[in-house]
Amino acid sequence: MPTPTDYERMLRGVALRVTRPRVAVLAAVYDHPHADTDSIIGAVREDLGDVSHQAVYDVLKALTVAGLLRRIQPLGSVARYESRVGDNHHHAVCRSCGAIADVDCAVGHAPCLTAADDHGFTIDEAEVIYWGTCSSCTAAQSS
Ligand SMILES: [Zn+2]
Ligand SMILES: [Zn+2]
Secondary structure, three states, X not given: OOOHHHHHHHHHHOOOOOOHHHHHHHHHHHHXXXXXXXXXXXXXXXXXXXXXXXXXXXXXXXXXXXXXXXXXXXXXXXXXXXXXXXXXXXXXXXXXXXXXXXXXXXXXXXXXXXXXXXOXXXXXXXXXXXXXXXXXXXXXXXX
């Protein structure tokens, strides 16, 4: 896990001023991959006390635009955030409980899928969601 100093270095690396809410939001997302905004707000409040929803939304947006966080939103889910950025990884999502797991890029480098017809686009990312049933839901169904 990164230390507070690491978070400060990441913020400076993308030319963002170091503020306590920014550090707290980064730490919350590193601690809870694929967390939704409400869980991130909960984690940030444990750390900083009272912080407004709007402040957390604003920080999430700034960190996502700066490339420190990635925002994903599987169909039917609220937005979720993760700190694993820039590696073109994919997600497996459980249709039953909404659990999300990381799946590495299919051939190890982006984009890992070759479009049958790229229509002349220079493609640099393939966003894939593998839909299915997670192991705990499968176990619950078969028992
Ligand atoms: Zn499930
Ligand atoms: Zn992920």
